[in-house]
Amino acid sequence: MSSIDIRHIVFDIGKVLIHYDPNLPYSRLVPDEAERSWFFANVCTSDWNIEQDRGRSWEEAEAILIRNHPEREDHIRAFRRHWHEMVPHAYVETVAIMGGLIADGWDVTMLTNFASDTFREAQKLYPFLTLPRGVTVSGDVRLIKPDLAIYRTHAEAFDLDPGATLFIDDSAANVEGARAAGWHAVQFTGAERLKADLAAYGIQPSDAAPSLAAAAML
Template sequence: MTPVKHIVFDIGQVLIHYDPDVAFRSVIPDAAERKWFFDNVCTHDWNIEQDRGRKWADAEALLIADFPDREHHIRAFRQNWHQMITGSIDESVVIMRKLIADGHDVTMLTNFASDTLREAWERFPFLTESRGVTISGDIGLIKPDKAIYDHHVATFAVDPAATLFIDDSAKNVAGAQAAGWQSVQFINPETLRADLARLGVRI
């Protein structure tokens, strides 16, 4: 296996916690109704299109046309977005900062809407400490499409075979591997430390 020269972090559920349910507990108090809402209205598939670059106003309009009685709840998704980021994953941040301090080439690759990531930067300055970040919402590409990994390679001049990608999603890990990268699925910081050590990255 090619020695790791470049380390690429995902952001959500690797460096920061993301939980839409938390933001909706006061909006839709009933747990079963909240689940129905996320399963049928503000779904993952709907939200990922904002990560691809769709504007929130357009996204809301699409849903309100189909669920006019849910307009307040639909608009609450963006309005309450800041509550969905419940905090940092501190030990992951420690690992990332140690890698940077030790001279490793660290970048980020994330499925994130352009505006909400910039809000996250304000709250979590460590998200700006790597050499750079590929933001899906800025370029109109999302993981696990091969094109976003290729875009990152071209932008940051990394060698795919020598690049390690860390992501919580098995699909995104597989996408990176299909693009010729090395990749591990993030489970928790302790497992990440073990994965790095196994791949010859000392921290």
């Protein structure tokens, strides 16, 4: 693969650069594990949450659930209210890889399924999210991975050559979506595996500046 001319590197964010786990605040709010599992399977489901990533407002999202589960109003509203607790830390080693790529002059952008408002909140929590050349946020463009349209939108917005683009995402479905769009893509499982995947493309990022690693710990 090292003979392939990669010129653009695109990072996903959640579970690649920053940790995300809705269970973190809800383990306190709904201590019973069985009840909490039921809540995520039947009320604040993944399918419900992804629509905020597609651009639906939290007000509308909450209203839909509260109509069907009025007794759960406090727990429903807690999803947005306590969202910051769901992203408790950055993956420092991955952030260092991204920082090294930027320092080496690689063209780095980000493509993420994220609600518009929570992404801006994440940028304040983690300033390194402002370092790449730019980002496509699903909530802004009202498209989500793995829809082909969002990869094409990102490539057009940042003038990427799909055949010279390498995408990094933790989701196998999103990786396959990128490949269907003509990109190269690798599934993120950890920083060491990512280094090996980059090396297979002839890419070896230098060490990131200490200030970048410090920013990841904020």
